[in-house]
Amino acid sequence: MGRVYEERPARLDGAVVWTRTAGPAAPFSVLPDGCMDLLWSGGRLYVAGPDTRAYVPDDSTAAYAGVRFAPGDAPTLLGVPAHELRDRRVDLAALWPGGRVRRLAERIGEAADPAAALEDLALRHAADAPRPDPLLRAVVAGLNAGWPVARAAEAVGLGPRQLHRRSLHSFGYGPKTLARVLRLQRALALVRSGVPYARAAAEAGCADQAHLAREVRALAGTTLGAYSASAPVASANSETPQPSGSSTTA
Missing domain, CATH: 1.10.10.60 (Homeodomain-like)
Incomplete structure (x- = not known):
């Protein structure tokens, strides 16, 4: 079975929750879309910064869960200017206290639905963060x-x-x-x-x-x-092939 990508609107205004299950398939590229993502994969929490060019993940067979924020919304939640993360994938522990990030990653990994747990994390931090401009x-x-x-x-x-x-x-x-x-x-x-x-x-x-x-x-x-x-025929910066944000290319 090949990779399967699914997404849904998040409870956080303007955001999308998505998952990509692992499976054999051709390498894919993530295209620029003006967004930033909070990602969980393989027990690791990290952030995909805004891309200015296509990005090819190192491991195209990995499974991911992610929250893709609306353009401009992530910096207030993460507490870091977007330009510092441009064209980068950065461990969340580099932005937030490392011990806390490890506990959060473990909790998400133990959850029945890691994507929902990741969404809950984003919602909690958004509640205390300044509103987007x-x-x-x-x-x-x-x-x-x-x-x-x-x-x-x-x-x-x-x-x-x-x-x-x-x-x-x-x-x-x-x-x-x-x-x-x-x-x-x-x-x-x-x-x-x-x-x-x-x-x-x-x-x-x-x-x-x-x-x-x-x-x-x-x-x-x-x-x-x-x-x-x-490209897929229907369905949105994440580590996933998706049709209406950063999309897949062969």
């Missing part, structure tokens, strides 16, 4: 709607420098990179649903199909054809 949530919504960065910044009353500084802290990179990542995800979602490449490029906000092809190569490390051939 509502201005940046509005920025994400604007960029995801295809707005130019300048329009998204103006809509929330932030200047370019202010927006860039807040974006580095919350997203791990500047708003232009976030806009590219979100546009790529919109385009790939359309490709997965069977929309022709040229139309997917136009609807997602790319100049043309060639523009989309360059973005897939730069951010996903693959080609449109290879992605389309390997």
Whole structure:
């Protein structure tokens, strides 16, 4: 039996709980999606920072449970700026007291449903953490709607420098990179649903199909054809092949 990926909305606003069971299959890549994940695998708790390029896990046969946070939400819960974790996988013990993290990891490993236990952990810490920046949530919504960065910044009353500084802290990179990542995800979602490449490029906000092809190569490390051939047909930064966030590629 091959890998099986499942996800559901979390009780934490904007987050997703997901699992990937182990099994023989081809290596997969995790694509940038603007998110950060809290992960449990093999008795280890760690964090996947925001990606700017495709990430290939060291062990593609491992099983995982994860909580994927909405773009910009994880830094307040974890207590670390997103840019410090950009393109990195970091043990949670490097961010929180090591002894406590070991106990948490053991508790999750002993749970009947590690993903639910991981969700409970995220909920407890979110209750005591500062609220995510509502201005940046509005920025994400604007960029995801295809707005130019300048329009998204103006809509929330932030200047370019202010927006860039807040974006580095919350997203791990500047708003232009976030806009590219979100546009790529919109385009790939359309490709997965069977929309022709040229139309997917136009609807997602790319100049043309060639523009989309360059973005897939730069951010996903693959080609449109290879992605389309390997991607699931329906279903979202996690260590898992998933269709609407960081997706799988062969």
